[in-house]
Amino acid sequence: MPTVRAPLNPKISMWFFLAFCMRFFRERAGLSLTQCGEIIGLARSSVSNMEAGRRRPQDDQMRKLDNAYGTGVLFQVLLWFARMAHDPDWGRQIDRYEEEAVSIKTYHGQVIPLAFQTDDYTWAYVRASKFKDLDASMARRTAKKRAYWEKGDSLLTWTVLDEAVLMRPVGGKEVMKRQLEHLLELADLPYVSIRIVPFSSGEYMGVDGAMQIIGLEDRDVGYSGAMNGGRLIETPGEVRELSITFDRIGVKAASEEASREIIRQYLERCT
Incomplete structure (x- = not known):
């Protein structure tokens, strides 16, 4: 039957x-x-x-x-x-898209993106969150980070961060020291690009919030961050506008080598 x-x-x-x-x-x-x-x-x-x-x-x-x-x-x-429309399942849908991604572009002005965080840095934010089951939340985030990097060079990553992200001592001096070292290690990978928007760049479009552009085999999708969640963007026109915004933020960012030097300067302050 x-x-x-x-x-x-x-x-x-x-x-x-x-x-x-x-x-x-x-x-x-x-x-x-x-x-x-x-x-x-x-x-x-x-x-x-x-x-x-x-x-x-x-x-x-x-x-x-x-x-x-x-x-x-x-x-x-x-x-x-x-x-x-608002999709109540947007979080799981983004996870599925990231699993299929061939490239991911991320901008953040407040925090180091999850994939680039050390476990101690992640735990500091989990403890500061509103979640009741902290261990379960940490386990989910750790698994997501592991899955991200398991793809190796089949996933191209471009990340742009505001200098303010480096300045905030998340988890204390030692945790932040290891986090900055970790950023430099990741920046040396041939399939990873990390660039910093320095304070000297002045005003730029990044004040609108975090964003992510996920490149799939046949199209791109986007994510726009916001308080208490964000919005998954799949309309081609909106994704294109998000890509333009990412590129305009990138114009304000330092080169990859100059960005490494900025990270090193903050690392020296932690030693």
Whole structure:
């Protein structure tokens, strides 16, 4: 007897509503997952993942579904709303994108990004957080860091930091000393770029907050940080604007070698 797959709850998010509609219209048309895949150019497993909310569809695929089902621009509009709406699952979705990434560009003006943190630096921020289970939070962050660097040179990393990040003695003098040493070690890796925006650069666009641009094989997605969370950005136009902002911040940053020297100067203050 074939396994009957329960439908997603379309009330959870717009992404789940889109996945729900994909399955509803496919079954109403009497199509199998394989037949639907032939319409949008994907394997059966990929269609199944989309209908389960595990994979995000793209514009051309939704356009093909609208043509096949005679739904005008329904699926294209649903995709637009899903991208623009708040996604309660954005954290796990970013993790999935990072697992698939071939490049990651990050800017932060307040804290060293998680992937570049020593465990002691991470623990200092975990202790200062509002989480109740500190050990569980630390374990999640440590696992995420480990997974990031396990990709080796298959993941190209560009990171831009404000000089203020180096100035803040997170965890105390010894913890910060080791953290700065760790930054210099990572900066020597051929697939890692670390650049610092010095105070002497004056005003720049970085005051808007942290950002991340995740390069996938077929497209880029973005993340814009904010208090109590952030927003996953998948609309091509918005991602392009985020990339331009990252580049404009980069114009204000020192060169890689000059940035190493800035880090060394702060390291000397810790010795």
